[in-house]
Every structure is written in C-alpha cells, then in structure tokens.
Amino acid sequence: PTGVCDGRSRSLNSIPSGLTAAVKSLDLSSNEITYVSNSDLRRCVNLRTLKLGANEIHTVEEDSFFSLRSLEYLDLSYNRLSNFSSSWFRSLSALKFLNLLGNLYRTLGESSLFSHLPNLRILKVGNSNSFAKIQEKDFAGLTLLEKLEIYAPNLQTYAPKSLKSIQNISHLILHLKQPVLLLEIFVDILSSLEYLELRDTNLNTFHFSEVSTNETNTSIKKFTFRNVQITDKSFNEVLKLFNYVSGGLEVEFDDCTYDGVGDFRTLDTIKFLGDVETLTIRKLHIPQFFLFHDLSNTYSLIGKVKRITIENSKVFLVPCLLSQHLTSLEYLDLSENLMSEETLKNSACEHAWPFLKTLVLRQNRLKSLEKTGEILLTLKNLINLDISKNNFHSMPETCQWPGKMKYLNLSSTRIQSLTRCIPQTLEILDISNNNLDSFSLILPELKELYISRNKLKTLPDASFLPALLVMRISRNIINTFSKEQLDSFQKLKTLEAGGNTFVCSCDFLSFMQGQQAPVRVLIDWPEDYLCDSPSSVRGQRVRDTRLSPSECH
Incomplete structure (x- = not known):
C-alpha cells in the first residue's frame, strides 16, 4: 500500500x-x-x-x-x-x-x-x-x-499513589515474580481499574492484610491469574481480594500450578464469593491431584456462579453433589478433559445443573451418542450441546435428547452416516469434518447447517430443510449445482460452497457468470470457486473461466 x-x-x-x-x-x-x-x-x-x-x-x-x-x-x-x-x-x-x-x-x-x-x-x-x-x-x-502493561518481575519499590493518578484503566497487566507489593498496588487501582491480570507470580507466600481504603466505588469486573503458582493457604488469601469487588465478577486462572490438595476448610469464613458469576480455568496443573479433596467445602459458595469453563485440566468427574449445588449455572464448558459416559452419568445426576442451557464437552472420551443423549435427559433446560471431537464413529437409529435442544455440534466425531438419532427440534446443526457422503434427514426447524469438509457429491434436498437460512458446505466433492437447486431453498440467505471439485461445464459456467448468478448469497465468492475439470481450466476461478465455442457446442 x-x-x-x-x-x-x-x-x-x-x-x-x-x-x-x-x-x-x-x-x-x-x-x-x-x-x-x-x-x-x-x-x-x-x-x-x-x-x-x-x-x-x-x-x-x-x-x-x-x-x-x-x-x-x-x-x-x-x-x-x-x-x-x-x-x-x-x-x-x-x-x-x-x-x-x-x-x-x-x-x-x-x-x-x-x-x-x-x-x-x-x-x-x-x-x-x-x-x-x-x-x-x-x-x-x-x-x-x-x-497498561508493567513488566516488573524484580520490582523492589512502589511509591504509594503512583498508579492512583490514572483515573481510568480498562486492563492492567502486572508481571511480578513475588507478591510483596501487590496489595499496595491493589489499593491504588481499586476505583479506577476494570480488569486486573497478574502474570508469572509465585503466590505461595501471599498473605492478605486488611487494606486501608475507604474506596467503596470499586470498578473491577475481572481478575486473571496467568502462569501463577498458588497453594491451599494462599488461595484462601487471594479470595479475600474479591471482598473489594461488588457486582458480577469474572475470574480466570490460565496455565496455573496449584500446589495443594483442595483443602478449603477456611472458606467457610469467606462470605463474599457470592459475587463471582463467571469462573474460567484453563490448563490447571495439580502436582498432587491424586490427593485432591472432593470440593465439598465450596458448596455453600457456588450457588450464584452462572458460567464455568474448565478446559484442558484432566477433569474426569464433577461430583453429583457439586452439580446439584450449582443452582444458577447456565453455561458449562469442560472441553479437552477426560469425561466418559460413566462419569458423566454421575455428574449429570437427578437435579444437577437445574438451569443449565449450554453444555460443552468437546474433545473428551465420549463414545456412544445413545448413552450420552440418555444421560443428559436430566437437564430439562438444555438448549445448546457441543460434543464435537469425541470419537462416536457410528450413530444409532434413534436417540433420546433433552426436549428443548436447539443446537447440536457433532463436528469432527468421525461419523459416517446420519440417522433419526438427530433431534427434530434442532435449529442449528454442525456436522462438519466427518465422513458423510449424503444428507437425507428431514429437519423441519433447522435454520443453519454446517456440513463442510465431508464427502457430499450434491447439495441436500431442499424439501428436507424448509426453514434453512444458512448452509456452509465447502470442501466436499460437489461437482455442480443449478439455479433450480438453489431456488428450491426458499429462505436461504447465506451459502458457503467454495473449495468443491467443480466441473466447469458450459451450463455451470453460464449460470455462475450470468445475471441469475447466486453471488448475493455466496459469501466466499469468487475466491474459493475453482474449476477442477476439464483439465485445460483446472485451478482457474469459475468467475473468470472461458471455454472455447467448440467445447460448448
């Protein structure tokens, strides 16, 4: 430029x-x-x-x-x-x-x-x-x-009020090796900061002493602890920071090491965890995981949490009692863990997660669609389910699912064919990156279909999908489609069909280059529409390809 x-x-x-x-x-x-x-x-x-x-x-x-x-x-x-x-x-x-x-x-x-x-x-x-x-x-x-990012692993001196002069900081990133000066900094930013991120800190020795502040107007909405070390004792001390926060708080632990066994007995004295609405834990390392407690000390504190993500942290079970105490939980993401049908049955027991709307179990150890659907029948309010990247391979003829389900993600699950196991209530279905060579399901309410990276040779029949608005069907082996085929999807607003093996016949080219071309709905046109044959035009964009008169007549 x-x-x-x-x-x-x-x-x-x-x-x-x-x-x-x-x-x-x-x-x-x-x-x-x-x-x-x-x-x-x-x-x-x-x-x-x-x-x-x-x-x-x-x-x-x-x-x-x-x-x-x-x-x-x-x-x-x-x-x-x-x-x-x-x-x-x-x-x-x-x-x-x-x-x-x-x-x-x-x-x-x-x-x-x-x-x-x-x-x-x-x-x-x-x-x-x-x-x-x-x-x-x-x-x-x-x-x-x-x-504001302050990289100070060897910070020795912090003059009081140094950060207080900044009236508003949206996001403060502090790299501190030791937590010695953390409280002094914390006092100065209470009324100006929205999001505090602590990186690379060894909090094992952190001790919270009552901070002398008359700040009641705290604006902090989010804490992130990234690559931080923490023990049972210091974890309880860190939680006291949340005492100075009012309103729905988001707390995130990313790539942290927990040098403890989950002994939260002193948590009973902490009454202010009630403000944590969103908890995210990614890649948590627990060296003594084999001694870890059952978290029963936390039951009285978790009733208001609405969103929990625990990703890539070797979770194989959420105890039934813990699930039953998560009475406000609406969103639960347990991606990249070790959940199987046997442990999921305990976690999704009767009265577990009563208000759960979204459950993500991507890349766990689930193998049976039939069992998974049956286990989740206890979740009466479940709307969105992501069970992608589990190895289901096959699909039974019929399944049972929670009655309110609208969204199902079965991408990258190695399934080879579709059956009526797929719930009729769905509005969004993602079955991309599988081994499907046909689609012949009637889904009367389906609005969005994601079916890229499969082996389909033609577009699905529009009469199966009367409500369809969005279809992404790129990277299959579709050779062609016609004006009549596309017109039969009466409500279709968005179509992504690039990366297929198009046969650039005279009819296909004249349709795709003519006045009636569907460029209004094609979101990846013209870059991803390339001719696969005849060999003389292979690799050329469909929009730019010209065949000689002799090839067409």
Whole structure:
C-alpha cells in the first residue's frame, strides 16, 4: 500500500536516509540500528506508525521525534535504552500506543515521561531484570488508558499513589515474580481499574492484610491469574481480594500450578464469593491431584456462579453433589478433559445443573451418542450441546435428547452416516469434518447447517430443510449445482460452497457468470470457486473461466 515501508530484518545499522512526507508507516524492527538522530525522521511529518523494536538502539537524540505530530503508534521495545527523555514525547500529542518494554532502564527517569500524551491508550513499560522502581510521578498526566502493561518481575519499590493518578484503566497487566507489593498496588487501582491480570507470580507466600481504603466505588469486573503458582493457604488469601469487588465478577486462572490438595476448610469464613458469576480455568496443573479433596467445602459458595469453563485440566468427574449445588449455572464448558459416559452419568445426576442451557464437552472420551443423549435427559433446560471431537464413529437409529435442544455440534466425531438419532427440534446443526457422503434427514426447524469438509457429491434436498437460512458446505466433492437447486431453498440467505471439485461445464459456467448468478448469497465468492475439470481450466476461478465455442457446442 502507498506510504507503507517494510524494512524488517534487513540487517540495517541505521535509519535509511531520504525518508519523506509520503511515508505513513515505517517498520524497521529486527535490525541492528544503534542510534536515532534528530535528522533521521525530520521530513516524515505524516508518519502514523513507527516500529523500531528489537534493534540495538542505545541513543535517541533529543528532538528525534519532534516533527512526528501525527504519530499514533511508537514501538521502541527490546533495545538498549538505559534512559528516557520526556523531550522525545513532547510533540507526540496524537500518540495512542507506546511500547517501551525490554530496555535496560532501572526506572522511568527523573521527570514525567507521559504528561504530554493526552491521547495515549496503550502503554507498555518494564523489563525482565533491571526495572526495579515505580515512582509517584511516573504516570502523571495520564487519565485514561485502555491497557497498561508493567513488566516488573524484580520490582523492589512502589511509591504509594503512583498508579492512583490514572483515573481510568480498562486492563492492567502486572508481571511480578513475588507478591510483596501487590496489595499496595491493589489499593491504588481499586476505583479506577476494570480488569486486573497478574502474570508469572509465585503466590505461595501471599498473605492478605486488611487494606486501608475507604474506596467503596470499586470498578473491577475481572481478575486473571496467568502462569501463577498458588497453594491451599494462599488461595484462601487471594479470595479475600474479591471482598473489594461488588457486582458480577469474572475470574480466570490460565496455565496455573496449584500446589495443594483442595483443602478449603477456611472458606467457610469467606462470605463474599457470592459475587463471582463467571469462573474460567484453563490448563490447571495439580502436582498432587491424586490427593485432591472432593470440593465439598465450596458448596455453600457456588450457588450464584452462572458460567464455568474448565478446559484442558484432566477433569474426569464433577461430583453429583457439586452439580446439584450449582443452582444458577447456565453455561458449562469442560472441553479437552477426560469425561466418559460413566462419569458423566454421575455428574449429570437427578437435579444437577437445574438451569443449565449450554453444555460443552468437546474433545473428551465420549463414545456412544445413545448413552450420552440418555444421560443428559436430566437437564430439562438444555438448549445448546457441543460434543464435537469425541470419537462416536457410528450413530444409532434413534436417540433420546433433552426436549428443548436447539443446537447440536457433532463436528469432527468421525461419523459416517446420519440417522433419526438427530433431534427434530434442532435449529442449528454442525456436522462438519466427518465422513458423510449424503444428507437425507428431514429437519423441519433447522435454520443453519454446517456440513463442510465431508464427502457430499450434491447439495441436500431442499424439501428436507424448509426453514434453512444458512448452509456452509465447502470442501466436499460437489461437482455442480443449478439455479433450480438453489431456488428450491426458499429462505436461504447465506451459502458457503467454495473449495468443491467443480466441473466447469458450459451450463455451470453460464449460470455462475450470468445475471441469475447466486453471488448475493455466496459469501466466499469468487475466491474459493475453482474449476477442477476439464483439465485445460483446472485451478482457474469459475468467475473468470472461458471455454472455447467448440467445447460448448
């Protein structure tokens, strides 16, 4: 595109000369540039994006960025800068994004770097070894940030009120090795922060002491703990942070290690978990999983949780009693775990998950559709069921399913044919990526059919699917379709049929290139519609293919 200069990874040791006002975006990342002079960018008055990350820059002259008044994006990360000057940023009033990660500084300098950046929305500061001190004036002048990332695994000093000057932070990412200063930071952001993400922290020694704050107007809506270590004792301490949050809270643990056995006996003293509405756990490592308790201490606290995701964490059972206590649960995702029909029967016992609407059991150890459907009959309110990526292979002639089911995902389950096991109530059916060579089911209420990556030779018969609005049938072995076939789907709004083995006959080409062509409904036209035969036009786009008069008459 005009005005875009891509100079990545060119072994450059300085900024190229001759840059002009025509340049709007300049990417010089991953080079060997060591120095930025005040004349290098002087004529780039229309520059919006400047990427200088992953170089060897140790010096930036005072007025190097002076003429960049339109600059919105500046990346100086992973260089060798040990000091910053506020004069670099003084004229960058349009700047929205600034990345200073991974340089050699211990502090952000003597004066406030960011006080002339009223439009800054995303700021990244810190490094993995030397950055040790946050000072009170560091963030002065910033009032509103969408994202603030502070990479400070070796932080030793945090001056109180340093972050308090920012009136609104949507998302704060803190990389801290130890939790020593966590509470001091937490107090300062209580009233300004919406989403706190803690990364790479060993919380095993974390102890919560009552924070001295009169903040009642807390705006925190979400906590994420990413690659964090935690014990039974410190987990109970972490939960006390939630005491300062009012309203529906979302809590996420991603790739964490739990050095405990689920001993939550002291949880009874914690009454404020009632505000957690959404709990997400991904890739949880429990070294002592064989000693893990039955979670009965949590029963009194989980009644208000509406959404739970526990993914890729070796879950093989949700105890019946636990399921029965999840009385507000509407959404449960247990993807990539070890659930089988035997354990699912215990989990979905009578009165389990009474208000559950969506259940995701993608990539578990289910083998029988018949048993799975029967087990789930206890879930009277179930509407959406995802059992994709289980190995069902075959489908029985008939099945029983919860009466309200509208959505069923059976993609990537190795099924080879369809039977009346599929519930008649469905509005959405996903059977993509299987071994199906035909579709002859009558589904009177079906609005969306996803059947890509199978072995179908023709479109399904429209009379089987009178309500169909959306059909995705790409990457099958369909040779052709006609105007009459498409017209028979009277309500069809969206069709994705690219990636098939089209025989580019004269009739097919004249239909697809003519006035009556269905381009209005084809969402992947024309890129994915290629001729497979005759061999003379193989690989050409259907839209552009011309056959000689002799081939057509």
